[in-house]
Amino acid sequence: MSQRTPTSAPPRAPWSYTRFQQRFAPYLFVSPFFLLFAVFGLFPLLFSLFLAFHLWSPLDGVGNWKFVGFENFQLALGPTDMFWKSLKNTLWIGLLSGIPQHLVALPLAFIIHHSLRRFQGAFSTILFLPYITNAVAIAIVFATLYSERLGILNYLGGLVGLDPVRWLGDPNMVPYSVAAVVFWRYVGWNTVLYLSGLQAISEDVYEAATVDGAGAWQKFWYITLPLLRPMMFYAFTLTIVGSMQLFEEPFMLLNDGGGSGGAGLTSAMHIFNTAFRDLDMGYASAMSWLLFLAIFALSMLNNYLFSRDGGNR
Amino acid sequence: MKKSAAFALATALLLGTAHAQEKVTLTVAAFPSLDSAIKAILPAWTKLHPNVTINLQAQQFADHHNAMTTALATGQGLPDVMAIEIGYVGKFAEGQGLENLNSAPYSAAQYKKLFTPFTIAQATGSDGRFIAMPTDIGPGTFFYRKDVLDKAGVNPLTMQSSWENYIASGKKIKQKTGAYLVNTAASVYNLVIRTNLKSGEGIYFDKQNNLLVGPDSARFVRAMTLAKQVRDAGLDAKIGEWSNEWYDAFKKGTVATQFSGAWLQGALQNWMAPDTKGLWRVQNLPEKGFASWGGSFYAIPSKAKNKQWAWEFIKFMTLNQGSQITAFQDNGAFPALIAAQKDKAFSEPVEFLGGQKARVLWRDAAAKTQPIDVNKYDSVADQILQTELTNVLEQGKDIKQALADARAQIARRAR
Structure with missing residues (x-):
């Protein structure tokens, strides 16, 4: 052996199954995920990026698209289009539903964790129910609540002498009505998140504080809040992303037009309408990417606010 | 083996016609209540073509059209x-x-004269391609509560004569009976913009794709002005269609008139307000406006597998008088086929409408309905204008300004 090529590396061993499988089997085993991701994750992503620069109606068939450069983006960012309005609606409904969600969920979790521990399971289940309730059932229940003439809310209001409110008819009222449903649906989810965060905080810290004479309020402010920070960051991020992609609740309550004057038309609904009702896939894709950028920017802002002086408090 | 082969041969000889018939499965994709009509017609089809099995794929209205859009885009999964x-x-x-x-091989041009004329234009593209055969139509009509109008001393013919008289009568009705004139002011707007169009005009665009919406468009200015008058006089109940309030208003007679397709009569009778039988009447729309309110078609995708049988099936559904009558009896689908409209069922009085011979009225209205040019940006224009109309009605936005804003928005989107 060494006679032939003394200077070269040892010659290749003949093909061996063991070597082959050691080298390639791992790739084979992880390939289902990558294949599925490529088909259902990567491809749509790239295709939508491609479409964002084209004018295409799906009815023209694959291949019959026209390159239009940045026209779709200009259209979305131009002064007169619904995209701005839908983004404004989305942010407004997001603030109206998101801030109360956390203002309620955090103290609620604290109270359940410290004072109602015996019923913790029952409370979490009840609070979590809206989150797992079927969307159609929610639509029916809230339609019954919000109905102007036949609704329970206006009936109760009438008992105390209030004029009927057009919950889903008055453009100024629509964002509040939608936000209320979103709040109701996700406040339990956030409470459960915070509860699990609280459970991770060691009892010793609280005991030490009690020994030092701290009251319930002081414990909440100086122990719970700082130690819940990572969980708050997580919950805030989920709320931001969820609010910016809000679709289901306004769609159920208001149908695709977004209600009176489009006051409840969120960006996701506008994108959906543009794509599947107006069949303008390029414009819809461009708006999707703009929405993604907006979500990205807000998430980064959230990240920045939470990470700033994070450890040195 | 031999025995069974011989048996099969004998059966084939007994059952088969002169030429051996192959087994065919035809996929038909439809939505309610067209699927119910197809099911009702199916026995007649099977009798005629026992070798062709129909595989009916029915989905909800929006799901069906979304699925078909996707199927056409990709060329996959087409019926x-x-x-x-x-x-x-x-x-x-x-x-x-x-x-x-x-x-x-379709050569459908020869059949066009057999259908209510406006439906043919609806299924014809701007390049002249005729892509679908009409099966049912929805003649627009003017429903009114006779008891409410009588109580208010209002003559329905006055309401029909002009929109101004319609609104004046509405004030009288509100004053005398407390009933609203119409469910929403937007109904008046929606009807005015789609009636009495000039030839070659669509609702929002003309044949040359010129945008017709704007502060100078008399039709849109008038439509919004009339709607605003209705709203300002407190004549509309501010009720959306297909809502619980809408059904409730029909049941209680709190809204005196409703513009809709003839099919609304069937819905009222069957489930919306069966107890109001005999209280309703119909007449033609105000200002001799004739409008179409719904309708269905059958088409063949270019990538369909069995185009020949698909065409046979479509012809059977649309050109066969018996099929059209079966569909009418099944769910009130008003035939697009003129010959079927002459069936004796159409001159019978309609009990629900107090014995009025309403179908004769609808048949004549359908014949007078003008074809309206469609444009692929109609849905864009529609949504933008509905939003501007709400601004006008709810927030007191100036009508000319609203139409100018709408024009700018539509012009940007219609590329």
């Missing part, structure tokens, strides 16, 4: 026969995925 509703037929006509029925 042999595709049902299309009027709201989509214009868009589908502009796409390239459906067979042009004008050309051979």
